Amino acid sequence: MSITFKNVDFIYSPDTPFSYHALKGVDLDIPEGSFTALIGHTGSGKSTLIQHINALLLPSSGEVRVDDFIITATDKPSVLKPLRQKAGLVFQFPEYQLFEETIARDIMFGPVNFGMPEDEARAVAAKTLEMVGLNDTYMERSPFEISGGQKRRVAIAGILAMDPDILVLDEPTAGLDPQGAKEMLRLFKSLQKSGKTIIMVSHDMNQVLEYCDHVVVMNKGRIERNCSIDELFKEKDYLSSLSIDLPVITAFINDLNSQGFHLDHDIKDIETLVKAIGGELHE
Amino acid sequence: MSIIEVNHVTFGYEENKKVLKDVSFKVEKGSYTTILGHNGSGKSTIAKLLIGLPDVIDEGEIIIGGIKLSEKTLNDVRLQIGIVFQNPDNQFIGSTVRDDIAFGLENLCVPHDDMEPLIREWAGKVNMLDFLDHEPTKLSGGQKQRVAIAGIMAMGPDIIILDEATSMLDPRGRKEINELIHQLNRERQMTILSITHDIEEAALSDAVILLNKGQIVSSGKPEEVLSDVKMIESLKLDVPFAYKVSTQLRAMHLPVDATINNEDLVNTLCQLRSKM
Numbered sequence: 276m277s278i279t280f281k282n283v284d285f286i287y288s289p290d291t292p293f294s295y296h297a298l299k300g301v302d303l304d305i306p307e308g309s310f311t312a313l314i315g316h317t318g319s320g321k322s323t324l325i326q327h328i329n330a331l332l333l334p335s336s337g338e339v340r341v342d343d344f345i346i347t348a349t350d351k352p353s354v355l356k357p358l359r360q361k362a363g364l365v366f367q368f369p370e371y372q373l374f375e376e377t378i379a380r381d382i383m384f385g386p387v388n389f390g391m392p393e394d395e396a397r398a399v400a401a402k403t404l405e406m407v408g409l410n411d412t413y414m415e416r417s418p419f420e421i422s423g424g425q426k427r428r429v430a431i432a433g434i435l436a437m438d439p440d441i442l443v444l445d446e447p448t449a450g451l452d453p454q455g456a457k458e459m460l461r462l463f464k465s466l467q468k469s470g471k472t473i474i475m476v477s478h479d480m481n482q483v484l485e486y487c488d489h490v491v492v493m494n495k496g497r498i499e500r501n502c503s504i505d506e507l508f509k510e511k512d513y514l515s516s517l518s519i520d521l522p523v524i525t526a527f528i529n530d531l532n533s534q535g536f537h538l539d540h541d542i543k544d545i546e547t548l549v550k551a552i553g554g555e556l557h558e
Numbered sequence: 559m560s561i562i563e564v565n566h567v568t569f570g571y572e573e574n575k576k577v578l579k580d581v582s583f584k585v586e587k588g589s590y591t592t593i594l595g596h597n598g599s600g601k602s603t604i605a606k607l608l609i610g611l612p613d614v615i616d617e618g619e620i621i622i623g624g625i626k627l628s629e630k631t632l633n634d635v636r637l638q639i640g641i642v643f644q645n646p647d648n649q650f651i652g653s654t655v656r657d658d659i660a661f662g663l664e665n666l667c668v669p670h671d672d673m674e675p676l677i678r679e680w681a682g683k684v685n686m687l688d689f690l691d692h693e694p695t696k697l698s699g700g701q702k703q704r705v706a707i708a709g710i711m712a713m714g715p716d717i718i719i720l721d722e723a724t725s726m727l728d729p730r731g732r733k734e735i736n737e738l739i740h741q742l743n744r745e746r747q748m749t750i751l752s753i754t755h756d757i758e759e760a761a762l763s764d765a766v767i768l769l770n771k772g773q774i775v776s777s778g779k780p781e782e783v784l785s786d787v788k789m790i791e792s793l794k795l796d797v798p799f800a801y802k803v804s805t806q807l808r809a810m811h812l813p814v815d816a817t818i819n820n821e822d823l824v825n826t827l828c829q830l831r832s833k834m
Contacts, residue, residue, distance in 0.1 A: 317698050317728045424597040450644070450725050452596035452755050454794030478728050518730035523758065523799045527820055534828040545799075549806040556812055556830055 278305040278328060278441065278472070283337035285323055297323040299496040301337070305489075310464065310473045312483040312504070314519065315493035321476050322367075324493065325443045328474070329362040330355055341441070360389055363439030367446045367476075370418075370426030378404070378421075378429050379414040385437045396436070403432040408458055424455045431459070435466075442466060444475045448482065460486045484508065484522040484543055492517070505541045524548060560584040561717060561749050562608065567618035569607060577603045578772045581618070585765070587716070588747040590740075592760040592780075595769035596794040601753045604769070605721045608751075609639050623716060637666075640710025642723040646702035650694040655686055658694065659709045666713060680708035684738060700731020707738060718742065720752040760784060761798045761818040768793060784818050 285298035297320050305311050313321050326332040327339045330346050339346040344358045366372070375381035382400035387393060401411050407428035413421070418429050431447065444463065448456035464486050467473045477483055483490060483504065490507045492500035494517065500507055507514070508525050521529065524545070528538045536555055542548050562585035570576040577600045585591045595601045607615060608622065610632045620627040622635045643649050652658030659677045668676070681687045684704040694702060703723055710718060720739065724732040736759070742748040752759065760766050766783040768776040770793050776783050784790060787805075790797050798818040804826075807814045813830065817823050 316730055422598040450597075450722070452794050453757070453796040455597060478732075480729075518733055520729060520733075523820070527799070527803075527824065530820075530824045531827060534824070535831055536827070545802050545806065549803060549810065552803075552807060552827060553810045553812060556827070556834070 277307050277340070277342060278474075279303070279338075279340040280324075280327070281338045281340075283327065283334045283339060285320075285327070285332060286335045287323075289335060297496055298327075298334070301496075301498055303491065303498055303501060305472065305474060305491070307472055308467065308470060309489045310467045310475070310487045311489040311491060312487040313474060313476045313491050313493065314478070314480075314483065316517065319493040320496040321493050322445060323496075325364065325445060325474065325476065328441065328443055329359045329364050331364070356389060360437050361439055362441040362443065363434040363437055365431055365434050365442070365444045365447060367449065368427075369430030369434075370423060373418040373426060373430055376417060377415050378409075378418050381418050381429060382433045382436050385433055389437060399436050399438075400432070403435045404429070406435060406462060407432045408462075424451050427451065427455075428459075439471070441472045441474070444473070446476050446478065448477075448479070456482070480508075480520060480522045481524075484525065509540060559587045561587040561623055562751065563619075563621040564604070564608075565619050565621070567607065567620060568616045569603065570616060576616070576772060578607075581769075581772070581774055583767050583774060583777055585717075585749060585751055587749055588743070589764040590743050590750045590752070590762075591765045591767065592763045593751065593753045593767045593769060594755070594757070594760050594793075594795060596755075599769045599793075600772040601769055602721055603772075605641060605719050605751075605753055608719060609636060609641050637713070638715050639717045639719060640707075640713065640715045641719040641721060642703060642706050642710065644722040644725055646699045646706065646726065649706050650702060652694070654691050654693060655681065655697070655705050656690040658705055659712055662709050662713045676712045677708075680712045681705075683711070684708045685734075698731060699727045700734040703727065703731065703735050704738060707735070707742075711742070715748075717749040717751065720750065720754070722753055722755070725755070755795070757784065757790075757796045757798050761800070781818050785816060 280301045280303040283298055283301040287295040287297055315321050323332060327334060328341060330351050333346060333351055334348055336348055341358060341362055373381050375384060379397060379400050382403060383396040386396040386399055401414060404413060409425060409428055418426060448459050451459065460482060463473050487504055490502060490504050491498060508521060511521060514521060528540060528542060532538055538551050542551060564581055564583050567578055567581045568576055569578045593601050593604060607620060610627055623638045625631050625634050627635050650658055651661045656677055659681060660673055663673050663676060678687065681690055684707055686701060686704055686708060724735050739750055743750045761780050761784055763780055766780045767774060768783055776786060776789055784798055785801055787797050800820045800823045801816060801818045804814050804816045804823050808816060814826055
């Protein structure tokens with residue numbers, strides 16, 4: 276499932292005094308099977324961009340291709356359901372969108388809407404609920420009487436139940452405690468390993484370093500970087516100009532290297548870092 | 559000297575479902591104290607009780623600046639405390655930045671002529687002076703939170719409570735708010751009580767309170783509380799980066815003290831290297 280943007284512009288409320296040019300000449304290829312981080316400040320165009328991936332927004336000009344689906348200003352796929360089944364979008368704070376009487380029914384809503392028989396959808400709901408770390412005792416509970424973190428899991432299960440090939444997540448771990456965030460990210464990583472393409476909006480560079488392999492940086496409606504994680508975190512001054520902090524481990528390595536150490540800048544985990552520091556000090 | 563005293567507080571939103579169980583702690587005047595705990599641990603409930611929302615607790619007492627919190631003293635207590643909530647969109651009241659900062663002052667019946675200098679002073683201190691006539695919808699999340707803080711500071715409180723006030727902000731907004739709060743703590747000796755998941759923020763604070771399932775399980779200086787790895791991990795929190803690295807280096811027989819502070823660890827390692 277490849278995703279390509281060709282010279283895409285998007286303008287909100289065009290030809291009105293409130294007109295806002297949110298995407299400017301966006302050219303972008305998102306590698307199939309990648310775990311791509313989408314980073315940038317509020318208002319940089321991230322949310323506008325991701326809503327083009329399943330045709331919630333149509334480009335004002337240019338073209339978006341998602342696999343065989345072509346989306347332009349005047350043309351959108353005549354049948355949107357297959358596209359939306361292939362590209363699942365999880366908005367920020369998806370728990371606000373829960374609405375059914377039971378958790379099972381909430382998760383089943385998507386698959387049933389896409390034509391899956393109820394029995395099958397229920398089985399899928401049970402399976403995806405387990406994937407997000409909740410057992411089947413939750414199936415018949417109300418989604419409104421569980422904690423915020425659990426609601427988030429249920430909302431994500433609702434998208435996973437449609438088995439999308441592309442999963443687009445807008446800050447999926449915002450507000451979750453560190454353990455909850457870690458469990459969620461591990462789930463996304465395992466989905467990537469099973470062949471899915473994951474696109475995640477995140478402000479947490481530690482997460483980006485640990486889980487993503489590719490990164491797109493947006494600023495004022497434009498794509499400024501489209502590169503590997505390692506390449507991005509070498510650009511300390513550029514990130515600093517965007518007030519984006521380096522991951523803790525990368526900043527720590529930079530601090531040591533600026534005072535005489537020669538540690539590999541691409542180290543991503545503490546064990547490798549400790550070995551490298553030990554190696555230099557035991558020399 | 560304690561400015562906040564919470565003594566044996568038990569509270570539940572529903573009968574038989576206690577969110578806080580026999581919670582006691584003190585916050586020193588002028589300190590930067592963090593409350594850490596996982597989702598659902600009762601952190602936000604503590605923040606709400608401190609400002610008297612709701613004003614009835616099941617058991618125990620809360621004393622703010624020497625005044626015991628009750629229905630009668632609610633207004634006096636609220637004069638001492640400002641709170642910044644998580645979602646910047648939920649706390650904007652005025653139709654412009656000026657109106658929003660003025661809102662609290664109007665409630666305090668500050669004469670109109672005295673308001674404008676206060677509004678300008680605090681809008682200036684949070685770098686929002688050029689935005690006084692702007693509509694809130696045109697502001698970024700960080701700007702909205704800064705306006706919220708200006709509105710609080712204009713009322714002259716002694717304590718600011720931050721209830722995950724930066725968790726919905728982008729990196730720039732987060733940095734703006736963190737710098738502003740540290741500045742208020744340092745230069746104005748404001749007491750800061752920050753409710754957070756951010757272990758690195760807690761590592762830099764004066765005192766840490768750990769909350770689990772409505773009970774305080776540990777409290778004290780960050781280097782003591784945050785180095786209890788078993789406890790931290792059992793609470794679904796992260797151990798500070800510097801602590802993980804320094805303890806693993808010690809396991810390799812390197813002469814490094816366990817620390818939770820990145821800067822200290824960098825200094826130690828550079829000294830070791832220079833001796834080689």
